[in-house]
Amino acid sequence: MDATEWDERYSKAELEWGAEPNRFLVQEIEGLQPGRALDVAAGEGRNAIWLAGLGWNVTAVDFSRVAIDKARGLAAKRSIEVRWITADVVDYIPPADSFDLVIVFYLHLAPPDMKEVLSKAAVALKRRGTLLVVGHDRANLTDGMGGPQDPTVLLDAEEVASELETLVIEKAVQILRPVEGAAGKAIDTLVRARRP
Numbered sequence: 001m002d003a004t005e006w007d008e009r010y011s012k013a014e015l016e017w018g019a020e021p022n023r024f025l026v027q028e029i030e031g032l033q034p035g036r037a038l039d040v041a042a043g044e045g046r047n048a049i050w051l052a053g054l055g056w057n058v059t060a061v062d063f064s065r066v067a068i069d070k071a072r073g074l075a076a077k078r079s080i081e082v083r084w085i086t087a088d089v090v091d092y093i094p095p096a097d098s099f100d101l102v103i104v105f106y107l108h109l110a111p112p113d114m115k116e117v118l119s120k121a122a123v124a125l126k127r128r129g130t131l132l133v134v135g136h137d138r139a140n141l142t143d144g145m146g147g148p149q150d151p152t153v154l155l156d157a158e159e160v161a162s163e164l165e166t167l168v169i170e171k172a173v174q175i176l177r178p179v180e181g182a183a184g185k186a187i188d189t190l191v192r193a194r195r196p
Contacts, residue, residue: 021050035100045071144187155189167193
């Protein structure tokens, strides 16, 4: 999907995925000291806003103007400061050695583009910074539910970890996620890595 299609999708709902942060973000950053954070493909900003509310200095990037406008409005209602950038994450170049935390949640791209985004995310980390990648796992096609139906854009924990060769992999797993209003569960990839 391109930015126009995402603009249209975000225009149809008040908040596509709600205002609460992703459950895996909440779990995985426990114990981290707030610093500078980058939210890659931030959508309507729920994760960025939550991090900023905890004291993180957050930059959030997404190519949907509608999503960024909604995120700005939600942040303003909560009196929370976030640096919002409207840009395609494939083209966006974050500053190197600048972030204590980089999150890439539910970004599904063709493999060369995903490799590029992950490479830039790793370079953006400060020493001892954490990269957290979460997305729909390829196993959803046969054993789970939801997410894109194109196997080439779905994630696999080992494949994501292999793209992060400059980082120390702390966790690379499949995780089950309940789906509201459905009997089954979704399968997600979660990779947590740290720059040495």
